[in-house]
Amino acid sequence: MDVSCAFPTALDSPDNIALAERLGYHRAWVYDTPHQSPDVWMTLALAAQRTERIGLGPGVLVPSLRHPMVTATATATLTALAPGRVAVAFGTGFTGRRAMGYRAIPWAFMDSYIRAYRALLRGEIVEWEGAQMQMLHPDGHAPSRPIDVPILISALGPKGNKVASELGDGLFATLQMPEFMADYSWSAYLAWGTVLDEEEDNDSEHARAAGGPGWALSFHGAYEFGGPDAVRALPGGAEWLEVIEDTPPGQRHLAVHFGHCVELNAADQAAWSVGGHTTLQDATLSGTRDQIRRTLDDYRSRGLTEIVFQPCGSNIQAELERFLEAAVS
Structure with missing residues (x-):
C-alpha cells in the first residue's frame, strides 16, 4: 500500500510537499477549496519546481468551479512541469461547494465534464455549452496531445461508482470506505488523524x-x-x-x-x-503506532492501495514523520 499525504492548500504547501518528498511519501494531494485556500494549480506548480520524485495532484477538483478547457490547460501545464508525476482526482464538492452555499453537483454533470476534459487532453474537438472547441496550444505552450493523466473519482454510492468505473482510472474515497473499493486497481483513501503516544489521552x-x-x-x-x-x-x-x-x-x-x-x-x-x-x-485514523498499523492492515485487506494522510497542528514535519514510521514499519 502506497503512503501518500494531503494538504488543505496553504501558502506553505509547496514547502510541505518538498518535505514529504524528502521523508519518502509517495504522492501529495492538495485540496480545491477556493473559499479558504490559495489556488490549487499555482500551489502544485510551485511544488513541482521544488521536487523531483513525489507524485502531485489536486484531490479533489470540483468541476463546477472551472471550465473544462481551463482544467485541461492547467493539467497540461503541470504535466509539463512534472512529467510522469501528475494524477487528477475529481469530486462532486463537499466543502468545495457546500462552504459557498451550494449543494453537490449532479453525477450527470460530472460524467459530461470528465468526458469533455478527457477528450480535450486527447486533442479532440469537443462540444461544451453549445460550442465546439479544441486545445490549440502550439509547441512551447503545452505538451503535445494526447496528454495521458490518470484520473481518480471520489464516489461513495452507486451513481458515483458507475461514473468512476466507466471514466476513471481509480477511486478516491474519504469519510467512508465504499464496499466497491476493492473493485479498483487504484483505490486511495483520504484520512485525518494523529499518532498518539502510549497512554496519551484523546483530549490532550x-x-x-x-x-x-x-x-x-x-x-x-x-x-x-x-x-x-x-x-x-x-x-x-x-x-x-x-x-x-x-x-x-x-x-x-x-x-x-x-x-x-x-x-x-x-x-x-x-x-x-x-x-x-x-x-x-472512531472518527479519525488516530491511535498508537500499533493501533494505526493494525488499522492500515485492515484497510489493505479491504482493497485499499493508497492511504492519503493529512497532517494537522503546529508541527507538520513531526506529524508526517510519526505517521510514516507507523505506516511502513
Whole structure:
C-alpha cells in the first residue's frame, strides 16, 4: 500500500510537499477549496519546481468551479512541469461547494465534464455549452496531445461508482470506505488523524491540535448529509448545534465549514470540550503506532492501495514523520 499525504492548500504547501518528498511519501494531494485556500494549480506548480520524485495532484477538483478547457490547460501545464508525476482526482464538492452555499453537483454533470476534459487532453474537438472547441496550444505552450493523466473519482454510492468505473482510472474515497473499493486497481483513501503516544489521552493538547480538525468532519458531514438530528446523536452534538444555530440560517454553512481541515471552529470547540473528543479514534485514523498499523492492515485487506494522510497542528514535519514510521514499519 502506497503512503501518500494531503494538504488543505496553504501558502506553505509547496514547502510541505518538498518535505514529504524528502521523508519518502509517495504522492501529495492538495485540496480545491477556493473559499479558504490559495489556488490549487499555482500551489502544485510551485511544488513541482521544488521536487523531483513525489507524485502531485489536486484531490479533489470540483468541476463546477472551472471550465473544462481551463482544467485541461492547467493539467497540461503541470504535466509539463512534472512529467510522469501528475494524477487528477475529481469530486462532486463537499466543502468545495457546500462552504459557498451550494449543494453537490449532479453525477450527470460530472460524467459530461470528465468526458469533455478527457477528450480535450486527447486533442479532440469537443462540444461544451453549445460550442465546439479544441486545445490549440502550439509547441512551447503545452505538451503535445494526447496528454495521458490518470484520473481518480471520489464516489461513495452507486451513481458515483458507475461514473468512476466507466471514466476513471481509480477511486478516491474519504469519510467512508465504499464496499466497491476493492473493485479498483487504484483505490486511495483520504484520512485525518494523529499518532498518539502510549497512554496519551484523546483530549490532550496534541490530540486536539493534530487530530481535532479531522475529527470535526464527523460533525460537518453529519450536519450536511443527515441534518440536525444526525448531529444530536453524536457526543457533544447538542452543544455543536447550539453554536451553529446562533448563526442566521442563510449563513450557517459558513459557520459549519470555517477552519475546514485546519483548526477547530467555535462549534467544534464546544463539542470537543464537553466530551466529543471521546470519538477521536472512531472518527479519525488516530491511535498508537500499533493501533494505526493494525488499522492500515485492515484497510489493505479491504482493497485499499493508497492511504492519503493529512497532517494537522503546529508541527507538520513531526506529524508526517510519526505517521510514516507507523505506516511502513
